[in-house]
Amino acid sequence: MLSQEISKRWLEFFKDRGHTVIPSASLVSNQPGAMFTIAGMVPFIPYFLGQETPEFSRATSVQKCIRTLDIDEVGKTARHGTFFQMAGNFSFGDYFKAEVIPWAYELLTTSVDQGGFGLDPERLWVTVYEGDDEAYDIWTNKVGFPAERIQKMGMGENYWSTGQPGPAGPDSEIFYDRGPAYGKDGGPAVDDDRYIEIWNLVFMQYQRGEGTGKDSFEILGELPKKNIDTGLGVERLAMLLQGVENFYETDQVRPVLDAASKLSGKKYHGSENADDEGYEDDVRMRVVADHIRSSLMLIADGVTPSNEGRGYILRRLMRRAIRAMRLLGVTEPCLPVLFPASRDAMGGAFPVVINDFERISRIAYAEEKAFLRTIESGTERLDEAVKHAKASGQAMVSGEEAFTLHDTYGFPIDLTLEMAEEAGVKVDEKAFRELMEEQRHRAQADAKAKKGAHADLSAFRELADERGSIFTGYDELKTETTL
Ligand code: ATP
Ligand code: MG
Numbered sequence: 001m002l003s004q005e006i007s008k009r010w011l012e013f014f015k016d017r018g019h020t021v022i023p024s025a026s027l028v029s030n031q032p033g034a035m036f037t038i039a040g041m042v043p044f045i046p047y048f049l050g051q052e053t054p055e056f057s058r059a060t061s062v063q064k065c066i067r068t069l070d071i072d073e074v075g076k077t078a079r080h081g082t083f084f085q086m087a088g089n090f091s092f093g094d095y096f097k098a099e100v101i102p103w104a105y106e107l108l109t110t111s112v113d114q115g116g117f118g119l120d121p122e123r124l125w126v127t128v129y130e131g132d133d134e135a136y137d138i139w140t141n142k143v144g145f146p147a148e149r150i151q152k153m154g155m156g157e158n159y160w161s162t163g164q165p166g167p168a169g170p171d172s173e174i175f176y177d178r179g180p181a182y183g184k185d186g187g188p189a190v191d192d193d194r195y196i197e198i199w200n201l202v203f204m205q206y207q208r209g210e211g212t213g214k215d216s217f218e219i220l221g222e223l224p225k226k227n228i229d230t231g232l233g234v235e236r237l238a239m240l241l242q243g244v245e246n247f248y249e250t251d252q253v254r255p256v257l258d259a260a261s262k263l264s265g266k267k268y269h270g271s272e273n274a275d276d277e278g279y280e281d282d283v284r285m286r287v288v289a290d291h292i293r294s295s296l297m298l299i300a301d302g303v304t305p306s307n308e309g310r311g312y313i314l315r316r317l318m319r320r321a322i323r324a325m326r327l328l329g330v331t332e333p334c335l336p337v338l339f340p341a342s343r344d345a346m347g348g349a350f351p352v353v354i355n356d357f358e359r360i361s362r363i364a365y366a367e368e369k370a371f372l373r374t375i376e377s378g379t380e381r382l383d384e385a386v387k388h389a390k391a392s393g394q395a396m397v398s399g400e401e402a403f404t405l406h407d408t409y410g411f412p413i414d415l416t417l418e419m420a421e422e423a424g425v426k427v428d429e430k431a432f433r434e435l436m437e438e439q440r441h442r443a444q445a446d447a448k449a450k451k452g453a454h455a456d457l458s459a460f461r462e463l464a465d466e467r468g469s470i471f472t473g474y475d476e477l478k479t480e481t482t483l
């Protein structure tokens, strides 16, 4: 089943159950303090907080999402993309657990012929919050789900809140067992790679008081109007229904991976473990496939590469993809091949990437050219430093030099390390990291000063917990990831 068909069936199922179909909002979040839309519920936050009243009490959507928080997982786990689509159904003071739990089970297990997703019920596992007897009872008695495959977890795993006073409540997650070849027995509490999380059902039920962290706050009482917020990963379901091994091999992502493989002449092995044959290159191809698609979708939503905010994230994603291609041996421009591949894969679900491709590709290709120039000028400077190091008899490029390359020339440290190694000299990486750390502290101090001045903007930054730091976008890419 194609990803687009999954989305279509999802919307039909919930439309049939009285939900208003809401088109995906932009990836560029309009919520205060949030950089990107990181979950299906984000566009509905004002309704959940009771600040606005919707014209409908039930809604459904397939929302475009960007989670930069997951960037280090990309290519390595089977299930994380930076761009993905979250299918959701929402109740604003309307139905609650007794409706949503049976619906979720019905949609997942109804046969494909009958309009469902046809998952084998025996493969499903469920987690519930240990204090939520109501959800447990609905799963076991109303749905008839076997108790052996329900795991009760604590607040850290199965509780949602905004990170501050406001709505909160338990959740229940649905997992699919990929089988013993993928890991240990024992359910999702034991192995999150074998048991893939596909759907999260959040029950906004309580009013949360003051307190800190995910599990040390007061519950003030029941909310006057209880809400439902759910999210299912379209690509995760696609991966199961398409019988492929991971997110990157699904229909909307794989064509870019194949294009990267063809362009570099490197075979894709589909390896999952660090000691498997071709693992490093496989990870690179998966990163390329993911980042190119994310970049395409971000530019389509109006983001352009720059040195701050959203534009910086986009720039990082593009540069990481180009870097990964370089490590696969491709030094000439590669976006003119990869972007059209991604456009063709995404155009069915998002015609805008076809209609607006002229503009999108112009921005992308110019960015790649500029980055390749950066690499060139950085290479010259590095060659000098290498010469100098050799002449001085130390065979070591100083941390300061590596830092200047990074900071002034935009020359990534992994490239410095790799090229220095090729030239037979070392890099004082420790000193480099220390300089990076100092810079980070300076930036944090800066950010703190700014935050004080704009306290209201950060009001919802922590509306997050389990759902992956919805509002921490601006801090997410501070770790220097290397590939
Ligand atoms: P995980 O534990 O696997 O990282 P999550 O608990 O962070 O997932 P939720 O915040 O509950 O995910 O989001 C709801 C659903 O969205 C998940 O059940 C999953 O199907 C999907 N999803 C979340 N993050 C990603 C991602 N990075 N790539 C693809 N799908 C995702
Ligand atoms: Mg999870």
Ligand code: MG
Binding pocket: 173, 197, 200, 466
């Ligand atoms: Mg979850």
Ligand code: MG
Binding pocket: 070, 468
């Ligand atoms: Mg996550």
